[in-house]
Ligand code: NI
């Protein structure tokens with residue numbers, strides 16, 4: 001499974017049977033401009049963790065251009081279905097077996113209104129299992145004890161955690177989160193996009209290294225394979 005960082009909290013996950021886009025916020029991200037073109041993205045599925053603009057900006061355009069299926073909480077899935085987009089609704093604690101593997105929608109501590117203020121359900125994250133590998137996409141979240149539930153059922157190969165602070169966990173809490181989910185390999189996201197979430201990369205790398213963990217911070221467009 002190849003995971004490409006598209007900036008902010010946007011990811012492209014290429015599994016054997018499907019291309020899975022996560023939280024596309026690309027056309028409005030100055031840091032991604034000139035590096036990622038949404039017209040080059042051809043996902044089969046788009047996972048949406050919550051309804052904030054910095055996670056859904058390009059969902060409609062990319063879904064319509066590719067006939068992609070939006071997978072999200074019930075309220076967000078219903079929102080996109082009303083726009084003529086295929087959608088698969090989930091809710092917390094639920095699993096579904098897709099053609100690419102299993103997804104579980106898990107708890108996140110955050111908020112989830114659409115840009116116009118309408119209700120975007122309760123935010124979440126995803127546990128993705130495909131090709132014998134298990135990946136946690138935390139979404140925007142605080143550190144929460146609920147993370148301790150994940151390793152009771154799933155031995156993660158990679159945890160994708162927000163580390164930018166202010167709107168989500170910061171670095172110190174993300175180190176604790178990696179303990180909670182029992183995963184020593186972390187991909188950081190949701191940092192540096194704008195002033196509130198700028199981080200010191202060296203400090204972040206050092207803190208994870210001192211905890212005996214590996215933090216990956218990818219350039220926009222760069223990938224890692226698990
Ligand atoms: Ni958010």
Ligand code: MN
Pocket residue numbers: 009052054055140167190
């Ligand atoms: Mn966000």
